[in-house]
Amino acid sequence: MSGAGRGPAAAGFNALRLAFAALVVAYLIVPLCAILPLAFTGSVFLTYPMESVSTRWFEQLATSDAWQRSIVNSLIVGSGATLLSTVVGTLAALGLRRNLVPFSGVLRSFFLLPMVVPAVVLGVGMQILYARMGLASSYAGVIIAHAVLCVPFVLVNVSGSLASIDPALERAAASLGAPPAAVFRTVTLPLALPGILAGAAFAFATSLDEVVITLFVAGPNQTTLARQMFSSLRENISPAIAAAAFLIIVVTLILALVVKGASILSWMRARREEA
Known part of the structure; x- marks a missing residue:
């Protein structure tokens, strides 16, 4: 009962x-x-019902100098920020692994601060710092600023991937005479690769969508796609903004599928090795 x-x-x-x-x-x-x-939409207004179906706004993204420049800038900044944040976040996750470093919890909290600190505060601070360092209105400055926001996402993903690795595998490789570099290259890195790829995907998506800090640290020549969309919203609400949003979402979905595919391939390879 x-x-x-x-x-x-x-x-x-x-x-x-x-x-x-x-x-x-x-x-x-x-x-x-x-x-x-x-x-x-074939209309010049963001309204329903749609008068007709057209790709004119995607054509505008492809032909307009301002939109073209913003897309190229987003790719440059996003790629640079992804590369930098992936390296820094992965190294941080390795260094903070298993609490081998004193005050590792405090250090981890410092790495995660950009996720909780308001973007306006970070933007103002970076603007003041860049003015003193000569990085204001430069590609390097924008890439570093975006990387600061992306590092926490890489750290969280890589830390989760490293936590799932059985330490016995690394000890077994070391007991067979493999030096630490070989253990990392042949055991740790392949097993942590899905987390690294996921962190890189999150980093690129975060950089692609960032606008607040870009407003503070970027100059006219570093206008990104998100900043161009923000400027267009202030000047003229156009369906081109919806087309740009469509592109951002498509790129994000492609990155998610790539990461998922890499995870599946890694899992299948591990199963084959176990068999």
């Missing part, structure tokens, strides 16, 4: 949990579903 009584209660709880999850997903997805179709 008790088991039978728990059955309907458990089923009701599972249904309630699924309904809540569906509401959360809808809350996140519905705004995107509302704005993205307007990237293909």
Whole structure:
């Protein structure tokens, strides 16, 4: 009787949990579903119903000098910030692994600060610092600023990947005579690669979407796609903004699929090695 009584209660709880999850997903997805179709409108206004279907706004992104420059700048800044933050975040995760460093918890908190400190505060601080260092309105300054925001995402992903590695595997490799560099190259790095790729994907997506700090540290020649979208919103609300948002979301989805594919390939390779 008790088991039978728990059955309907458990089923009701599972249904309630699924309904809540569906509401959360809808809350996140519905705004995107509302704005993205307007990237293909033939009208000059962001309104429903759409008068006609057209790719004119994507053509504007491809032909307008301002939009072209912003897309190229986003690729340059995003690639540089991703590379820099991936290296720094991975090294930080390795250094803080297993609490081997004194005050590792405090150091980890410092690395995660950019996630909780308001972007306006970081932007003002970087603007003052860059003015003294001569990095204001430069590509290097924007890349470093974006990398500061991206490092926490890399650190979290790589730390999670490293935590799942069995230390016995590394000890076994070392006991067979492999030096530390060889253990890292042949054991640690391949097993941590999915986390590193996930961190890099998050870093690139974060850089692609960053606008607040860019407003403080970038000059006219470093206008990114997100900043161009922000400027266009202030000057003239155009469907080109929806087209740019569509491109950003497509790039983000591609990065997510690449990371997922890499994780699946890594898992399949591990299973083959175990067999």
